Amino acid sequence: MTDPRPIIEVRGLFKRYRRAPAVDGVSLTIASGEIFGLLGPDGAGKSTVLQIAAGVLLPDRGQVLIDGIDVRRDPEAVKRRIGYMPQGLGLSLYDDLTVDEHLRFFAELRGIPEQQFREHRRTLLDIMRLGPAAGRLARHLSGGMRQKLGLASALIHLPDVLLLDEPTTGVDPLSRRDFWQIIDRLSRTRGITVLLTTPYLDEAERCHRVALMHRGRILAAGSPDELKAAATTVAESDRVRIEDVFVALMSRGAGPADASARVLPTPAPSPAAVPGPSLLAGTPPEPAIRVEALTKRFGALTAVNEVSFEVSSGEIFGFLGPNGAGKTTTIKMLAGLLRPTSGRGWVVGYDVSGQVDAIKHTVGYMSQRFSLYGDLTVRENLLFAARIYGLGRHQTLERERTTVDAVGLGEWRHVLARDLPLGIRQRLALAAAIVHEPRVLFLDEPTAGVDPLARSQFWELIGALSHGQGVTVLVSTHYMDEAEHCDRLLFMHDGHIVSIGRADELRRRAVAARGTVLEVASARFREAAAALEPIFPDLMLVGRRVHVFSRHPAGDQRRIEAALGAAVPGSIREIRMSMDDVFATLIERHVDVVPAGAASLAAGTGA
Amino acid sequence: MGSLRRVRAVMHKELAVLLRDRFYLLMAIGFPLVTMLLMGYGMNYDVRNVPLGIADLDGTADSRALTAAFTASGYFRLVTVTRRPRTLDDEMAAGRIRAAIEIPSGMARALAAGRVAAVLVAVDGSFPLRADIARGYAEAIVARFNQDRLATAVLRVPTEAAVPSLTVESRIWFNPTLDSNNFIVPGLLVINLLMWPPVLTSLTVTREKESGAILNVQTAPIAGWEYMLGKLIPYAGISFLSYWLLLACAVGLFHVRMLGSLVALSLGALLFVTATGAIGLVISVLVRTQVAALLATVVVVMVPGMEYSGFAEPISTLDASGRLMSHFFPAADFMFLARGVFLKGFGLAASADSLMRLAAYAAAAVLAATLAFRKRRKR
Numbered sequence: 001m002t003d004p005r006p007i008i009e010v011r012g013l014f015k016r017y018r019r020a021p022a023v024d025g026v027s028l029t030i031a032s033g034e035i036f037g038l039l040g041p042d043g044a045g046k047s048t049v050l051q052i053a054a055g056v057l058l059p060d061r062g063q064v065l066i067d068g069i070d071v072r073r074d075p076e077a078v079k080r081r082i083g084y085m086p087q088g089l090g091l092s093l094y095d096d097l098t099v100d101e102h103l104r105f106f107a108e109l110r111g112i113p114e115q116q117f118r119e120h121r122r123t124l125l126d127i128m129r130l131g132p133a134a135g136r137l138a139r140h141l142s143g144g145m146r147q148k149l150g151l152a153s154a155l156i157h158l159p160d161v162l163l164l165d166e167p168t169t170g171v172d173p174l175s176r177r178d179f180w181q182i183i184d185r186l187s188r189t190r191g192i193t194v195l196l197t198t199p200y201l202d203e204a205e206r207c208h209r210v211a212l213m214h215r216g217r218i219l220a221a222g223s224p225d226e227l228k229a230a231a232t233t234v235a236e237s238d239r240v241r242i243e244d245v246f247v248a249l250m251s252r253g254a255g256p257a258d259a260s261a262r263v264l265p266t267p268a269p270s271p272a273a274v275p276g277p278s279l280l281a282g283t284p285p286e287p288a289i290r291v292e293a294l295t296k297r298f299g300a301l302t303a304v305n306e307v308s309f310e311v312s313s314g315e316i317f318g319f320l321g322p323n324g325a326g327k328t329t330t331i332k333m334l335a336g337l338l339r340p341t342s343g344r345g346w347v348v349g350y351d352v353s354g355q356v357d358a359i360k361h362t363v364g365y366m367s368q369r370f371s372l373y374g375d376l377t378v379r380e381n382l383l384f385a386a387r388i389y390g391l392g393r394h395q396t397l398e399r400e401r402t403t404v405d406a407v408g409l410g411e412w413r414h415v416l417a418r419d420l421p422l423g424i425r426q427r428l429a430l431a432a433a434i435v436h437e438p439r440v441l442f443l444d445e446p447t448a449g450v451d452p453l454a455r456s457q458f459w460e461l462i463g464a465l466s467h468g469q470g471v472t473v474l475v476s477t478h479y480m481d482e483a484e485h486c487d488r489l490l491f492m493h494d495g496h497i498v499s500i501g502r503a504d505e506l507r508r509r510a511v512a513a514r515g516t517v518l519e520v521a522s523a524r525f526r527e528a529a530a531a532l533e534p535i536f537p538d539l540m541l542v543g544r545r546v547h548v549f550s551r552h553p554a555g556d557q558r559r560i561e562a563a564l565g566a567a568v569p570g571s572i573r574e575i576r577m578s579m580d581d582v583f584a585t586l587i588e589r590h591v592d593v594v595p596a597g598a599a600s601l602a603a604g605t606g607a
Numbered sequence: 608m609g610s611l612r613r614v615r616a617v618m619h620k621e622l623a624v625l626l627r628d629r630f631y632l633l634m635a636i637g638f639p640l641v642t643m644l645l646m647g648y649g650m651n652y653d654v655r656n657v658p659l660g661i662a663d664l665d666g667t668a669d670s671r672a673l674t675a676a677f678t679a680s681g682y683f684r685l686v687t688v689t690r691r692p693r694t695l696d697d698e699m700a701a702g703r704i705r706a707a708i709e710i711p712s713g714m715a716r717a718l719a720a721g722r723v724a725a726v727l728v729a730v731d732g733s734f735p736l737r738a739d740i741a742r743g744y745a746e747a748i749v750a751r752f753n754q755d756r757l758a759t760a761v762l763r764v765p766t767e768a769a770v771p772s773l774t775v776e777s778r779i780w781f782n783p784t785l786d787s788n789n790f791i792v793p794g795l796l797v798i799n800l801l802m803w804p805p806v807l808t809s810l811t812v813t814r815e816k817e818s819g820a821i822l823n824v825q826t827a828p829i830a831g832w833e834y835m836l837g838k839l840i841p842y843a844g845i846s847f848l849s850y851w852l853l854l855a856c857a858v859g860l861f862h863v864r865m866l867g868s869l870v871a872l873s874l875g876a877l878l879f880v881t882a883t884g885a886i887g888l889v890i891s892v893l894v895r896t897q898v899a900a901l902l903a904t905v906v907v908v909m910v911p912g913m914e915y916s917g918f919a920e921p922i923s924t925l926d927a928s929g930r931l932m933s934h935f936f937p938a939a940d941f942m943f944l945a946r947g948v949f950l951k952g953f954g955l956a957a958s959a960d961s962l963m964r965l966a967a968y969a970a971a972a973v974l975a976a977t978l979a980f981r982k983r984r985k986r
Contacts (some may be wrong), residue, residue, distance in 0.1 A: 056825040057984050075983060076828050084826040092819040094620060096627035101620070108616030109827040111609045137627075153823070 007032040007161060007193050008053065013062035015048050015216075022048045023059070024216030030195055030209075032160075035187055035543075038197040039204055039242070040213035042422055042449030046197035047087060049213075050165050053195070054084040066161060080110075083154035087165040092150065095139035099130055099149055102138065106156045117156070124152040127182055142494075143324045144175025151182065162186070164196035168203065170478050172322030172493060173584035177540070180206050184541045188526055199449055202481050202578065204242040205543045212246050214451065219249040224543060243481070246452045288313040288440055288472035289334065294343035296329050303329040305495040306343065311474060311488075313439075316466045318486030319476035320583065325492040327476040328368060331442045334474070335365040348439055361389070364438035366429050368445045374418030378409055378428055381417055382435055389436035403431045407461055423454025430461065434471075441465065443475040447482065459485045480579035491583055498583070498590045507577055510585040515551040517577050520560060522546070522570030531563050547575075613829045617837025621811070625841055635807055635845045636852065639799040643856050646795050647788075654740040660687035660695045660704040667715035673726070676752045677708065682744040695729075705731040706741050718756070792861045793949040794918045796853050797879075797942045801912045804846040804880045805887025809900040811838055812891035812980075824982075831980040839884055839973065846880035866952035872945060875958065878965035879941040883908065885972030892979040911935070917942045937968035 008030040015023040023045040030036045038046045051057040053064045055075030064071040071078045086092040093102060103124070107117040125131040128148040133141065141149060147167060154162065168176050183206075186192045196207075204210045204224045211221035220227055224242060231245040289311040296304040304326040311317040319327045332338040334347055336356035345352040350359045372381045382403060386396040404413055407427045412420060417428060426446055433441060443462070447455045459482070465471045466487075475486070483489050483503050491498035491506070499506055522528040525544045532539055536548040550556040557572050564570055577585075625631050659677060663670050678685045686704050689695065695707040709727040717724040728745045732738040815821040824834055850873070857863045865872070890903045913919070915929060916938035922930060933939040944961040947953035 051822075054822075054826050055983060056822060079826055079828045082826070084822065086819040086822040088819050092821075092823055094624055094820065096624045097620060101623060105616050105620045106823070106827070108612050108619075109824070109829050111612060111828070 005032050006030065007067055008036075008195060009065040010049065010053070011063050011065070013049065013052060013064065014060045015045075015052065015057070016060055021216045023052070026062075026213075026216070026218055028211060028218070028221065030193060032193055033187060033191045035183060035194045035206070035208045036196070037204055037207035037210040038195065038213055039199075039201055039210050039246075040197075041199055041451035041454075043215075044213040044451075045216040046213055047165050048216075050084075050163050050195070050197060054082060054163050055079055056084075080157075081159055082161045082163055083157065083159040084163045085150050085154040085165060085167060087169070093138045093146060093153070096137060098135050098137050099125075099141070099152075100134045102149055102153050103156055106153045110157045112157055120156055120158055123158075124155055127185065128152050129178070142172075142175075143170065143322055144172055144178070147171050147175060147179065148182075151179070155186075158190070160192060162192055162194045162196075164194065166197050166199065168198055168200065170323035172325070172587070173480065173580045174587055175322070176580065177584050180542075181540065188529075188541075200479065200481075201243045201246055201452060202241065202580070205545075207543055210242070212242070212249060214246075214250055219246065241481075243452045247456065250451070250453050287311055288315070289317075289345070289347050289474065291330075291334070291345040292343055294330065294333060294345050295341050296326075296333060296338065297341045302495050304333070307492075307495075307497055308343075309490055309497065309500055311472060313472050314466055314470045316462060316473045316475065316485065316487045318483055318489045319474065319492060320478070320480060320483060320489055320579075321476075321492035321498075322478055324494075326495040327492055328444055330492070331365075331444050331474065331476060334359075335363055335442050336360055337365070361436070362438060363440045363442060364433035364436065365442045366433040366444060366446055368448070370425060370429060372417050372425075372429060372432055375416060377414050377416055378404070378420070378431075379413045381428060382431055385432040386435045391436060399435050399437070403435050406434070406464075407431045408457075421454075423450045423458070426450055426454070426458060427461070430458070434465065438471070440472045440474070443473065445476055445478065447477060447479065455479075455482075480583060483579045491586055493587050493590070496590070499586045503579070506586065507579075507582050510577055510582040513589050514581075514585045515549040516553055517575050517581070518548050518550045518553060518556060518560065518572055519575045520546040520548070520564070520570050520572050522564070522568055524568050524570075528564060528568050528570055531565075531568060532560060535559060535563055610830070610833050613833045614837045614840075617824075617829075617834055618840050621838055621841040622844075625845060631807070635803070635842075636849055639803045639849045640852055640856060642799055642802070643792075643795050643853055644860070646798075647792055647856075647861055650791055650795075654737055654744065655682060656684040657682060657706050657737075657741050657744075658686045658704045659683040660689065660698050660707045661685065662689050662692045662695050662707070662709045664690060664692070664712040665710045665714045666690075666712075669715035669718060670710045673708075673710060673749075673752055676748050677745075680744065680748055682741070682748075699729070699731060702731075705737070706745065708745070788861050789863055789950060790946070792857045792863045793945045794916075794942060796850075796857055797916065797938060797945050798913065798918055799853055800846065800850055800876060800880055800941070801883055801916065801936075801938050802909055803849065804842060804884040805890065805904050805908045806901065807846070808839065808842045808884045808887030809890040809904045810897050811842065812888065813894060813897045813900040816895055817897060831982065832977040835885075835888060835973065835976045835980055839881065839888060839976070842887075843877070843881045843884045846884060847877050850876040850880065863949060865949050867948035868954045868958065869948075871953060871955045871958035871962065872948040875941055875944045875948075875962055875965055878962065878969045879937055882937045882965065882969040882972045885969065885976050888976040889972065889979050892976060892981075908936075912938045915939060937965055940964045940968070 006029045008028070010026055010028040013023050013026040014021065026045070026049055038049060040046055048057065052059045053066065053071060055071045055078050059072065066078050067081060069077050097105065103121050104117070107120070112120070125134060128151065130145065130148055130152065133145060138146065138149065151164070151167065154164070168179055171179065183194055187194060204227075207224070209221065209223050210227070212219040212227070220230070222230070227242065227245050228240045231240070231248050287310040291310070292308050293306045294304060294308070295302065295306050307326070307330060319330070321327050329338065333340050334345055334352055336352060336359040340353060347359050348362050350362065352359060373384070376384065379400060382400045383396055386399050391399060404410055407430055409424070409427060409431060412424055412428075417425065420428060430443070430446065433443070447458055450458065462473055462475065463485070466473045486503070488500065488502055489506060490500045499509065501509070520528055520532070521544070525541065525546060529539060529541045529546050532546060532548065538549065540547045548556070548560070553574055560572055625635065661674050661677070663674060674685070674688070677683045683706060687694065687698055692709050695704070695709065698704045699707055707729040709729075711724065711726070714724040714726070726749060728742065728749075730738045730742050730745070812821070815824070858865060886908060887904060890907060891900050894900050894903055911932060915922070915925070915933040915936060917933070922933050922939055925933065940961045944953065944958050944965070947957065947961075
C-alpha cells in the first residue's frame with residue numbers, strides 16, 4: 001500500500017530562535033502511507049520542524065511541501081489536509097469540555113458537515129475506545145485517555161497527513177500500546193501518513209523510517225535496520241539498539257561541548273566524600289527506606305494507594321510508571337515534602353510523618369523540574385545549596401570542590417546555570433542534591449528529555465554514587481529502557497504497585513503470564529499481519545515487523561510458517577520481551593481485566 | 608455560513624469553559640460586585656462628623672453659644688473641650704481631632720463692647736479636599752453665628768439705621784443634596800466595567816498560549832476575526848450581565864436615583880464592555896503569559912482609565928495633554944454618559960453623541976485585536 005509518491009517534503013529548513021539555531025538545515029522526504037519518526041532529546045528541534053510543517057511557525061529559510069503545496073505560501077490550504085496534535089499529553093485540551101464537546105468543537109472549527117461529523121465521530125470513538133467516556137469532562141480523563149482524545153480531535157476531519165508532537169511522552173504502557181495499534185490501523189486501513197516526534201529512541205522500531213535529530217541537525221535517517229547496520233559491524237547489528245546508534249553518531253559529529261561532556265571522571269570513593277559514619281563500616285541492620293501502606297489523597301483523588309515496599313542500603317531502586325502513576329507523590333512523602341494521608345514510612349530510621357527535619361538533612365532530593373537558579377553560576381548554585389543545609393564556611397567551599405569533581409562539572413563551574421545544555425544542567429541538579437552528603441538520594445525523573453549520551457553518563461554517576469559510595473538511590477523514570485540500570489524495580493500504575501523485583505524477574509513473570517515474543521520479519525509486513533491476525537488476534541505490528549505472544553514457541557512457529565506460506569516470505573525468531581511490554585502485561589494481570597476493546601479493534605470498525 | 612459556524616464553535620467552547628470554571632465565573636461576576644461594594648462604601652467625599660476640639664479660653668455664655676453652633680451643625684463632632692490650647696495641638700497630632708477652634712479669652716467682652724474678636728480655626732490639611740470643605744463649613748457656621756447676633760442686636764435696639772444687606776442664595780443643580788454617592792457610584796459602575804472585562808479577556812488567549820491549546824486554533828482553517836469574535840462575544844456578554852448586577856447594586860444598595868434613559872445607559876454599557884473586552888484581547892494576543900497579560904492590563908487600561916476617565920476629577924480640569932490622553936480611552940465618554948443618565952437625566956437623544964463615539968471605540972478595538980492576531984508565529 002506504500003506509495004512511493006512523496007507527500008511531505010522538507011527542504012533545507014533553518015530556524016533560529018533568539019539564542020541558538022533550533023533547526024539547522026533539515027531535509028526530509030516522507031512517502032505517502034509512511035509512519036515516520038523524528039527522534040531525539042529535548043531541544044533537538046523536532047517540534048520546530050513539526051510546527052513549521054503545520055503552518056504555525058515561520059521558518060527563516062527553506063520550505064516544506066505537503067502534497068505539493070508550499071506551506072509557507074499557502075498555510076491555510078495545508079491546514080485542511082493535515083491533523084496536528086500538540087505536545088504535552090492532552091495539555092492542549094480544554095479541561096471543562098467533555099469528550100463529545102471537544103470533537104464537535106474541532107469539527108466546527110474545520111467546518112465539517114453534520115452528517116460527516118457524525119460518521120467520523122463514531123469511527124474515531126470506536127477506534128480510540130472512548131465511546132463510554134463521550135460525556136465525560138476532559139479533566140476527569142486519565143493520561144492515556146487524554147492522549148487519545150487529543151488524537152481523535154486532530155483526526156476529526158480524517159486528514160491524509162497526521163503530525164503528532166510527542167504523542168507518547170509520559171503515557172502509560174497500555175495506552176502507548178493502544179496508541180501504536182491505532183496508528184498502525186490508520187496507516188493500514190486509510191493509508192494515512194504519520195510524521196511524529198518522540199524522545200523515546202526505542203520507539204524507532206515502531207516506525208517505518210526514522211530520522212535521528214540532535215541540535216537542529218539530522219544525524220542519520222533511514223529504516224531502523226538500515227541505521228543499525230550502518231552504525232555497526234554486521235555481526236552485532238541484531239543486539240544493537242537505536243540508542244547505541246545515536247550515541248555513536250553523536251560522538252562522531254561531536255562539537256566542543258560534546259567532547260568535554262564525554263570526559264567524565266569516575267568518582268573514586270574518597271574518604272572525604274563518604275557520607276555518614278556507619279555506611280562502609282558494616283551495613284546498617286535496617287533497610288534504608290521502609291514504607292507501610294503509605295497513602296496520599298488529594299480531595300477525591302487517591303494519588304498513592306496503600307503502597308508498601310523496602311529499599312536496602314546502597315541499592316538503586318527504580319520507580320517506573322507513566323505520568324500520574326503516583327511516583328512523584330510517593331517521593332515527595334518520603335523526602336518529607338508532603339504529609340501522608342495515612343500509612344507510615346521510615347527513611348534511615350526517621351519517621352516521614354514526624355521527623356521531617358532529620359530527614360531533610362539525611363536525604364538529597366532532585367525534583368522533576370529544574371529547581372536551581374538560572375542567573376547563578378554552577379559554583380554559586382552549589383555554594384548556595386551547601387549553605388542552606390547549614391554547612392560551615394570551610395566545609396561549604398570544600399564540598400563545592402568535591403561535588404564539582406565528582407559529577408564532572410569542572411569546566412562549567414563559572415557558567416550561568418541557564419546557559420548549560422540540558423544534560424549538564426541535570427548533572428548540576430544532581431550535584432546540588434548531594435552537596436550535603438546525603439545517605440539517601442531521591443531523584444524524580446532526572447533524565448527526562450536528556451539526550452542519550454548525557455543519559456548514559458548520568459546513570460554512570462548514579463551507579464558510582466550507589467555502588468561506589470553506598471548511597472541509597474530511589475529514582476523515578478518513565479523511560480522503560482532505563483529499568484536495566486536499576487538493581488530493583490517498582491512498577492507503579494494509578495497509585496498502586498503493580499510489581500516489584502529485579503528486571504529479569506519481572507520479565508520472567510510477564511513471560512509466564514503472556515508467553516514469549518515471536519518476531520516475524522517480512523518485506524510484506526502488512527500482508528503478514530493480515531494473514532496472522534486470525535490466529536493471533538492480539539498481534540502487534542511493530543514498525544515493519546509483526547510481534548505475537550506465544551506460549552508454545554515451537555508449535556506456533558510452525559503455525560506461522562504455515563499461515564504465511566510461500567506467498568509471504570519471512571523469517572521468524574524469538575526475541576526478548578521489551579520492558580514496555582513487560583509493564584503492560586503486568587498491569588493487565590494486576591488490573592485483572594483483559595482490555596475490552598481488543599477484540600473489537602482487531603475485528604475492525606467502520607471506515 | 609462557515610464563518611458563522613466557526614465563530615459559534617469558539618463561542619460555545621468559551622462559554623462552557625467560562626461557566627464551568629468557578630474561578631472565572633467568580634472573576635466575571637463576583638469581583639466587580641465586591642469592588643463596587645468596597646469602593647462604594649469606602650469612598651465618600653461627604654464631610655460629616657469631623658472630630659473637633661475646642662479650647663474655650665473665654666468660658667462665657669457667648670463662647671458656649673459658639674461651641675453649640677458647631678456641634679449642632681452635624682458637620683462637626685465635639686471630641687475635646689479644654690482650656691489649654693496646647694492640648695489641641697497634641698490631639699491634632701495624634702489624629703484624634705481634625706479641626707480645632709480656639710476661642711480667645713475676652714471674646715464676649717470684646718463683642719459686647721462692639722469690638723472685633725478673632726476666633727482661630729485650625730484644620731488638619733493631610734487630606735486637602737476634606738480640609739477645604741471643613742474650613743468652608745467652619746466659616747459658614749461662624750458667619751451664621753454673627754448673623755444671629757446681629758439680628759438679635761437689631762431687635763434689641765430698634766433704629767432706622769438697619770442696613771439692608773445682600774445675601775447669596777445658591778442652588779446646586781442635578782445633585783441638590785450634594786450627596787457624593789450620586790457622583791461616585793455611577794463612576795464606580797464605569798470603573799468596574801473598565802477594569803474587569805479586559806482582565807477576563809486578556810487571560811483567555813494567553814491561557815491557551817500557555818497550555819498549547821492555541822495550536823488547535825492555529826492549525827485549523829479559521830480566520831483571525833472569527834476566533835476573536837468567538838472569544839469576545841461570551842466575555843462581553845458576561846460583562847454585560849455583570850453591568851446589570853452593578854446597576855441593581857447602585858440603585859438598590861446605594862440608593863442612587865437614575866433620572867435618565869435606561870436604554871441609553873445599557874446601550875452605552877454594551878458598547879463599552881465590547882470595547883474594553885477587545886482591548887484586553889489585543890493585550891492577550893500580544894503577550895505570551897497570563898501574568899504579563901494581567902500586568903499589561905493594569906498598566907494600559909486601569910491606571911490611565913482611573914486617571915483620565917473623569918472619575919475623580921473632571922476632564923475639564925485636566926491640562927491639554929491630559930485631555931488628549933482621555934480621548935484614547937472610551938472611559939471618559941462612558942463616564943460622561945453614565946453620569947449624564949444618572950444625574951442629569953440624559954435621554955437617548957442627549958446620549959447619541961457618546962454612544963456613537965463608544966461604538967467607534969468598540970469597532971476600532973475589535974479591529975485591532977483581529978489585526979494583531981497571527982496564526983503563524985515568527986518565533
